[in-house]
Amino acid sequence: MLDGRDPRIDFFRGLALIFIFWDHVPQNPLAQFTVRNFGFSDAAEIFVFLAGYAAVLAYGKIARRDGMMITTVKILRRAWVLYVVHIFLLALLMGIVFFANSHVETRDLVHEMGLQYFLSNPQQALVDELLLRFKPNLMDPLPLYILLLMGLPLVLPALLRKAQWVLGLSVAVYLLAPWLQWNLASTDGGMWFFNPLAWQLLFILGGAAALHRPQVRDTRKLNRQPLFVAAASYLLITGVIALSWKWPQVHDAFMPKVIGEWLYPISKTNLSPVRLLHFLALAYVTAKLLPEIGWTRHWLARQSCRMGRYSLEVFCLGVLLAPLADMLNALGNDALAMQVFSALLGVGLMALLGAWLDFNKRLNRPVSVVPA
Template sequence: MAIARGATIGAKQSSVTVAPAKRDTRLDVLRGLALITIFINHVPGQIFENLTTKNFGFSDAAEAFVLISGIAVGLAYGTRFEPSAWLQTAVKATKRAFTLYLAHMITTFMTLALFLTGAWVFHRPGLLCEINILAVLTNLKAGIPSLVLLGHQIGYNNILPMYGALMLMVPVILLLNAASPLLALAVSGTVWLFAGTYEIAPHNMLIEGYWFLNPLSWQFLFTIGIVGMMHVRRGGKLPQHPVLFAAAAAYVALSFAWVVGQLWSFGIALAALGLPPVLTGFDKTFLSLPRLLHVLALTYLVINIPAISRLLRRSADNPLTILGRHSLNIFVAGTILAMVGQVVLYINNHDRIVGPVFVVIGIAIQFAYAYHLERKRKLETGGRDRLPNRTLVPVPVRVDRSRDRR
């Protein structure tokens, strides 16, 4: 709905008409694609896994998911954030983090139940040695509390704990951004660098090592998404220059050649520079610089290539849009389905036909579930779309001079 507002300029009046803010579906589409990719990667050992983004560059769907989440948080929290309302924002972010925690508990204990059932019914005890399950079963007294306290994470069930930790950081990120976007990026980047250099991360309780996805490292990518989105919403523009575009394209091409050509031996040459591994390695736990730069370069190209932008802008009832709109529910469902898939493939000795067939069926089930959630949402809202109007670009403003001509 257009909003007309009169303003006195000298002795004349003019009205400013703000064009309606439509929900930008590109975020939903990208989130939907990321969810499908994560599901495919979480059912390892089938041919579709060879076609996902991790095989063609340094980063994968996890980096895309976190960056998109940061952008979404910038839209949901940042546009109305005021330092005086910091406590309310903190409460809201904490509630969201708790929701993510509950979702993680659901996927974790469903995974345990699925692998235990598979091992018992099909007489395949080897299933209990998969994805860090055995450490829990051999010490239930410490294992169950470790799961509940996030001190032990079952394999392929480690994105939500990291994301929940990032949500707890949102109030601080927004407060720093309110003072200065550059300050927010500088503080976040410093934390990322120190965490990677000195391996500062939440420790596991049952086994050696750290969380697979260290929130102190991944918060930098998350913060970039928040700060960038809020900058655009305030009317700013992301830097556009032929040199930047060429650099981004060259880096993406280099990453493609590196991964496809299996040129990992060149990593030894990078390590010989004597720099910290976080700057020269390809570690996912601490989000090494090559991975970080790759997802940012890809994002820069997507933003600056109009054809890609148009391709991603789908209708509100497009299947990918609907899938991405219900991202948390679909992520939980996709994780559980992926765990079923791992059990099925293990039982069938990673049959070359069973795996791809299961993946196709699993994706179809997620789309069906998304449509169910969408129908339910529309019934609850009486057929009216109450989704917030959100855009990835500044809302266009046009000045109506018709009154001046009267």
């Protein structure tokens, strides 16, 4: 099913961008309200899943209309744009962090942002940047998306015809990656923080969801649907566990040692199964609770939809705003009022960018002339 744009997708992409920005600002009190505080997954899962959903929704239409040759060219052209954006974004981020670090005396922002590698070995850092191996803090999602998008032409034809085969292969790679320690090399002998061989499963699941959206909604009461009850129960249990992390003594008191040894560590790099299951449960419950799109017409929802519609530009702005917000907080002696102000100001600027891009797009639309 490849018909139309679902505004709920844009809304949750925008919300994920807000959460990513808030989570990347140290000591931000509003980060206590992001999804990572109420379960095992966070905004990264939302971002990657919806990236796969949007990519397959867009390029699947093109493939069926114009064929895979044209589609492959357009996908690779988009990946090239993302690659160029990645290079320029990193250059801008380094400039901003060096500027912020010169104004903050109490902390080393260059070290905290993972930019010391550039200072110690600038020539190799530039080479690693071109090879997507040099990824300071805040920059990890973009190289992951570039790589997943570049791989889309290899799986899109099969995904359009036999999605279950692609899903089966994707699950196999996901399971084998941590077992055989498959990952890509990063700087200083490290590995990618987001292992693309594991995170590709979320991208593929998003694409499969775009192709097979349900046509008929189940009108039974949700509490009589076993799958919904199971998913909601899992969200409740994981939410309690995640909240208990804020109070280690409480967590140690009620968490059985055997379960703790099985559960931890919850790997983000390899997309731990409990993280994946938490996101899938969250997505399923959300889709069930919000089956209609009327609520996306409210003013606040429209701002998030607009940010999600221009997710690349808004994500890049959020990356650049995070160290500036951190600098403001440090200069304000980490006062609560300044922390809240910088967090809300950043979101306001991201919303303004979305509004400007939307306005600019409308200006560039061709005007239809009605003959006299």
